[in-house]
Amino acid sequence: MSTSQFTSLFQHRDYLRLFTAQVSALFGTGLTTVALGLLAYELAGAAAGAVLGTALTIKMLVYVTVAPVVAAFAHRLPRRPFLVALNAVRGAIVLGLPFIDQIWQIYLLIAILQTASAAFTPTYQAIIPDILPDERDYTRALSAAQLAATMETLLSPMLAAAALTLISFHWLFVGTAIGFAVSAALVLATRIPGPATGAAGSFRERITVGLRIFAATPRLRGLLGLNLVVAAAGSMIMVNTVNYVRDTLGGTQSGVAMLLAANGFGTLLVAMALPRLLDRTGARPVMLTGAATLVLGLGAAIALSTAGAGDWRWSAALTIWLLIGAGTAAILTPTGQLLRRSARPADRPALFAAQFSLSHLAWLISYPVAGWLTAAAGFTLTWITLIGLAGAGFAVAQRMWPRRDPEQLTHLHAVGTIDPARLRDAERVDATHYRHTHPYVIDVDHPRWPTARQLAAAA
Template identity: 60%
Template sequence: MRLFALRDYRRLFGAQVIALFGTGLTTVALGLLAYDLAGPRAGVVLATTLTIKMVLYVVIAPLAAAYVDRLPRRTFLFLLDVIRGAVVLALPLVSEVWHVYVLIGLLQAASAAFTPTFQAVIPDIVPDEAAYTRALSASQVASTMESLLSPVLAAVALTFLSFDRLFLGTSAGFLASAALVLSARVPDARPSGRAGAWEKAAAGIRTFLGTPRLRGVMALNLAVAAAGSIVVVNTVNHVRDGLGGSQADVARMLAASGAGTLLAALVLPRVLDRVAARTVMTTGAGVLVGATTAAVTLSAAGLATWTGTAVVWAAIGVGMALVITPTGAVLRASVGRNAVPGAFAAQFSLSHLAWLITYPIAGWLGTAAGLTLAWSVLAALAGAGAAGALLLWPRRDGRATRTGLPAPARPASAPDRSTLAKAA
């Protein structure tokens, strides 16, 4: 079955992509708004808003997944998009930092509910099992592409527009997403007696804890979050205060990281055909450790320059892509087909938990004690994540799907050797 030949899936996927890019552009504009309101303390504001985001994602996403079968799903998705569009439209009008926290809480609560609702709809409009697995992969690819292309688009836009105009554009994007949702046929779910989201998440986490390669993925989540927090939280203050740059320069530096991710993402499919996922992902963790260590060295020595920062930021982007891109294939190769959604849900929660740890370090510690100390702590966490992955993910654990295709369906408790042969 051709996935994108399905009219309703095509429209809902378009709605998800537009909403994802709206969220990404909002994150860039939010950093500039934080600097406009708080100046040197922008890192604190940004770290707090992103911490709020992580808390809401960890708490609300499982609740939404548990109760989504009791709601009119098309109406619910439409309202979530409208709420996000209205919140983003209000952000340029705020005059106090606490206004930002309240609005971001509303925005991220809506986003946290949108994702599991969208994922719950997929099996009802994509009944074929193989197409359903491809739909899960497409959703993951969309999330990855958003993280690397949003800064690039923001850099282009900020060359011609002020940052508050980005909020107007993202608001229009959420409304376009809402229109696509309304144009699709979304069947309401029948309430079922199946285990709720908390039970599914707990089962997925138990699978992570009991599977060596997935314990390695957990450690790699920490390395990604530690390095990524430097880029997401500290770029605005580093560029504006440390390098004396403009709003557009902030977006360009974020785009340097995105360009690194894009370059790696373009090369990786061919690499994964020949190199085991474990090797690629641990190499990515090594790149992240090297990049964060270089950031600490440049900051401590007072040698940070435009070129040096751009190189470090691009390296962080490359390292993140090397770790994140093969993750979906490793998850699919580690569990039976029926357990794939639970594995993805567990990865969602565990990866957000890692960001919940690192965002405050980058923002709060970076503002209180300086970027050098904050980056040193984050570099140490990246190193711990990389070392943990090497220790927890045995070299002889098997060989992961090099093509990135899902392994044949097997019971989650007893994958055979051909499946395990595709995971390291």
């Protein structure tokens, strides 16, 4: 979005407070992720990767299962008290993390913490259309939410890196708790109306509509592959950085933060450069280039893992971590645009919720590989496995997402299969068909994507 669009959106005071509450909570969660890796190393040493992999697997399992259910029931919840309670739970949990001394306690607290986080996001998303009834504002809010999530990925490691030069990682948990407290205070200051309308359809329909759109839309099937590429490369960064720095490079907690900051800096650079490029090229070439960059970064990491000792490895690692950050931004930054393009306004919340769950499902696959396999077989075999996952996701994206992917499609409707009022601008081509041209998305009137033969017949 342009600066003027942001300014217009943030003139809505209640939305600004709620958005700031979400950003504060996101950055708190990001700091926890960095601190959790260092805590796992303190408790488990060389087995920290397995511990962190298990903890993050629990996180993804909770996200995949809890978020869709909460999204389906979000219209029935007492939303402001619920959001405040979720922030209170998260704040209490992170304050307890520095005092634990058993690995099983990490798993228990992470399960509770991430259950609250998985419930927060869909509840927040369900409030936005009631605060911003104007369709243009709501669309911009979806973009802002996607941008906030991306910026958290970029900036949290950099903020943690700066903090760790001055304080112990235990204090990052305090920073996280402050973030959740600020989020709760902002929610309390926000006027949150009751749902404008009840959600239509059964529980099953509400929970699956986004998944059906994903399954039927070629570009979104490609996005599924790209989610796997991001998760494969990202799990190497999130799970293996601590052990690689401490055990292989002989670094300290500041070294861990430095590599994570390099990753975030690479993401930030690309995210800032992308808007103009996307206007010229569209999303597909940018996102596929990002996927190729991630595969290249994993390949370079494998080469580094087999190299001999030397101070040069720090420079090489910084370059590789930065490269992976850049590739991640090239995929994540256009994702919101891709989702908005692929659904009617009424279906966009369900589609964003589906992306939330499906992207975390990819992490659910890659986190155990990065954690458990590293503990059993070392970095080289683990990263070879991860590059295999990334390569498979890249191949899926290339195959499923057509090179030619126009927004508007000329297609045929059989007479009697659609409300004639929707065909006022259509052309009658024969006794049984209308020809229609408009932005094509999966909905009640268009339950399937037209085949190449059907498009040729309509041309």
